[in-house]
Amino acid sequence: MALVYQRTCGLLDVPFHYCPGCTHGIVHKLVAEVLCELGLLDGAIGVSSVGCTYNNYEYFACDMQQAAHGRAPAVATGIKRVLPDATVFTYQGDGDLAAIGTAEIVHAAARGERITTVFVNNAIYGMTSGQMAPTTLVGQVTTTSPYGRDAATQGFPINVSEMLATLRGAVYVERVSVTSVKGIRAAKKAIRKAFLVQRKGLGFSFVEVLSTCPTNWGLSPVESLKWVDTAMQEQYPLGVFKGADLEVEP
Amino acid sequence: MARVEFREDRCKGCGLCVEVCPKHIVAMRCDVLNAKGFHPAGVEAMDQCIGCAFCAIMCPDEVIQVEK
């Protein structure tokens, strides 16, 4: 018998601190697997953001740097410009990227920085116990929208991928989910493409992953997957918003 | 012939592997508690495993290894 699935070399053998069934773990595995499979791990530098994944520098088996809340794209820009041969990525949640860090992500994309952003959208501030995020769905109950998000006073969700795709510097933008084996395979393909876009020096690449937060959504891990497939996907349709025709495979 | 191995102490009992197994042979072991205090997942009818690795791909916590 041969091994058909084993732990990726891109992650250190340290248990994640994430809640049971939280799909942050799946996204970590995909990023790590892609870096290993492309032979990029040794030259990779990741930037951890602020959110439940603030300390994922303890998990990835490559160099990592922690950034202040929302500033990961600015830190990644500096790293990439000083070390242009490095493969530089940010790993950011929706509270980090679409609230306090909106300016940084928009301008990194507009400048066409040759970095890759993995944007994990779970429609909530997970780490701080489930407050409303800019990405929270209309009607979604959170600790700061106890009667459901009311668009009249709290506005509408931000579709970050669609917004960034309007910028010339953003050359590859895709939204994926990790709610099934098929979805996970598609998400891995997207992350692989995003890193290859960076290696070719084509510009800014961005993958939004719809992810779960069972703890703060008040759903079981399995129910949470279903909620992504239904409620979340209605607001955030999957697809390639930029760069569908790019040929980057070596 | 295929075989799955669970690193039982890493399991958080989330049940995502149970959900995706096409042979429905993964189950939570309600009679066992691991070091974290969760009921871990496991497989009884290993002879029915087809080695598809769906359970392992879905596991957020790198608990599962698959041989075929």
Ligand SMILES: Cc1ncc(C[n+]2csc(CCOP(=O)(O)OP(=O)(O)O)c2C)c(N)n1
């Ligand atoms: C300057 C600053 N403001 C606010 C906070 C509090 N804070 C920590 S994490 C977070 C939001 C994280 O949400 P998200 O990025 O969606 O990550 P998740 O935990 O959901 O993965 C906030 C507001 C902080 N740490 N620093």
Ligand code: SF4
């Ligand atoms: S609070 Fe939510 S996002 Fe954070 S680890 Fe738990 S389930 Fe995941």
Ligand code: SF4
């Ligand atoms: S490898 Fe496939 S058949 Fe075997 S336990 Fe896992 S999901 Fe089920």
Ligand code: SF4
């Ligand atoms: S998916 Fe992983 S952590 Fe969740 S129950 Fe299965 S083996 Fe345990």
Ligand SMILES: [Mg+2]
């Ligand atoms: Mg979040």
